[in-house]
Amino acid sequence: MGCGRVGSTLALSLESQGHDVAVIDQNSTAFRRLGSTFEGKRVTGVGFDRDTLREAGVEDAYAFAAVSNGDNSNILAARVARETFGVEHVVARIYDPGRAEVYQRLGIPTVATVRWTADQMLRRLLPQGSVPEHTDPSGQILIADVPVHAGWVGRRITELESVTGARVAYLTRLGEGLLPAADTVYQDGDIVHLVTTTGTLTSVEQTLDQPPPAH
Template identity: 25%
Template sequence: MSKQKKPAGGLNIIIVGCGKVGTTLVEQLVKEGHDITIVDKNAKKIQELSSLYDIMGIVGNGASFSVQQDAGIENADLIIAVTESDELNLLCCTLAKRVAKCSAIARVRTPDYSKEIVYLREKLGLAMVINPELEASREASRILCLPTALEVNTFANGQAELIKYKIPEGNPLVGTTIAELSRKTATSLLICAVEREGEIYIPSGDFTMKKNDVISFCTQRNFSRTFFEDISVKTNQVKNTMIIGGGKAAYYLAKRL
């Protein structure tokens, strides 16, 4: 199969596993200009993806040394293992780290392993461990705890939140400048950006907020609810929840709730 030329600044990346996550990674990383090689036991998936994106495809077991050699592991900058098997993903990355100097990312979804993520990452030398079900549960729990917000993102190991909120009519924020905000709330926060009629503003102290503005603000995790209370907005925190389904995502969500 033909292989696209590596653009300047692009990385040589091997993706093991061509399921939904692997396919999404291929689509995104090709757009970013990286040189992609895919590995999977399913010849049909390899044929479809390699033809669609003009990338190299290898049919075989990604945890096999010979298969990794065929995929060019010696010259790879990164290997991402996202098969359905956690054990296979860890083995792929472990082998790659032994035979090459590339970085490695493994998808690990099993709850038993999720308790040992830090240990596995350090001992196996992984750059990152991804768990889509765990991330989905975190997002769901954030929304359930603060449904008033349009979007809630956490960073700094969960100690801070970046929250997006649309200002409704009659809200105390309407007609308030950024400088005046400190007098209406005792919460320490930073208004990072304001979206208004398709335009994005980085507000200064004299910026006046209006109805239907979408503000993005950053604050400590425990302060966001206090801020909404200060501006007379009910947070409507969910108290009772029914979870339908008993998969990994449901397990993680129930544990967090």
């Protein structure tokens, strides 16, 4: 949903990879961005309207992206696609960083702009620069999203906890929150949310920036 710069680029990229794509936009002139070679559907209408979504083929869709210029429209369309039509892979573009955080915590994957995106990028670019997601009133205990070296892929979360002395509060896997069990292993792409003390965060970051010790 949305045929602006992001939506048209996404649609053309997906089609170039061999996927069948339908694009929804309220303004039919927006489809000009797709060019004459685009072979997918062009559907004029409101992206959260059920009939419009059905016309676009949402009932058979593998994924749905809401990338219009309105937060409310995007999140509403994403929720309709997921909750009404059962589309498993849904993402929404959100401009308001406060809303982005809320919807991320609700398990609705979002891509936001500017400040929120910059913060998310920094968390992953700087191994010793995690931004605490939550700090207790005393300021001693915090939850932080800590980057993990690729060498940990396939290792149990319990091993990660043992080596760092921290506790894994939860994982974000494919946009969904996951409470790790004793046999849960770290997978490529997982975001690890650790509980640790303020004074040990740096050492935890440094440990996880390295491959795990050999078995």
